[in-house]
Amino acid sequence: MITTAAPVPLHFDNAFVRELPADGESGPRLREVRGALYSEVAPTAVSQPRLIAHSREMAESLGFSEDQVKSQQFADVFGGNALFEGMQPFASNYGGHQFGHWAGQLGDGRAITLGEVVAAGGQRWELQLKGAGPTPYSRSADGRAVLRSSIREFLCSEAMHHLGVPTTRALSLVATGDTVIRDMFYDGRPEPETGAVVCRVAPSFVRFGHFELPASRGETALLERLTDFTINRDFPHLRGDRETVLGDWFGEVCARTAS
Structure with a gap:
């Protein structure tokens, strides 16, 4: 108990x-x-x-x-x-x-x-x-x-x-x-x-697999919701219109992963 x-x-x-x-x-x-x-x-x-x-x-x-x-x-x-x-x-x-x-x-x-x-x-x-x-x-x-x-x-x-x-x-x-x-x-x-x-x-335990699973299931709304949450909580320095922020976020994730 x-x-x-x-x-x-x-x-x-x-x-x-x-x-x-x-x-x-x-x-x-x-x-x-x-x-x-x-x-x-x-x-x-x-x-x-x-x-x-x-x-x-x-x-x-x-x-x-x-x-x-x-x-x-x-x-x-x-x-x-x-x-x-x-x-x-x-x-x-x-x-x-x-x-x-x-x-x-x-x-x-x-x-x-x-x-x-x-x-x-x-x-x-x-x-x-x-x-x-x-x-x-x-x-x-x-x-x-x-x-x-x-x-x-x-x-x-x-x-x-x-x-x-x-x-x-x-x-x-x-x-x-x-x-x-x-x-x-x-x-x-x-x-x-x-x-x-x-x-x-860790600051976050969100991993690639959190995005891969809803993407594989066609759960687009869930995927978008997770993306917005992750950016707002874990990448608060990213600012601008949605398209710009998504591009900057993707670039930063790639750069961090490659390093």
Whole structure:
């Protein structure tokens, strides 16, 4: 059962869920989702959330004190057992390619976004748990992550950031106290491993697949709505008539991707 955590001095402004269309059904039941960009779904609680590591720099950027980070409440929230007031958890709906072929709907199969924090300096950060349990997009998987891959993601994302490579950040790494069955070497011998949850942080988790899926389905109105939202929220410096802004946005996305 997910509980409500004691208040913390974080300002949530969840523009994605406020301004874009939601799936008409909530919860983790597997399904095809059309005409919507996300599904409301809460993390699945774990038995013993315990903080293993955190980025002090990222925590300070969000407004957490060291005492708050070291509290059990922090581990509860970022392990998936509790929510701060203002959080609105969801899994987003997008498409993509797998093994060189268009796979249609993929979505957040083991990632759940908790909300968007606007920090003291005005910087917007999305908080996303990876390994927090099943979503409508999990397909046949369990929505969980193991400690070994979570350590790798935590360390590599922070290392890449400090090397100057644009990437997601890592706020925290929480051990769940539960085991997850995985076939580590893909040799047909699955074994129990230690479960974990990483909290990923980025200004935006909107990806190319969010645009590809509605485009592939002919959902033009949804595609235009997502485009306008993305420009207004994530590219506010672009100004002018609509045709000019769309061209400038496309050019900037291409330039950023190429670099």
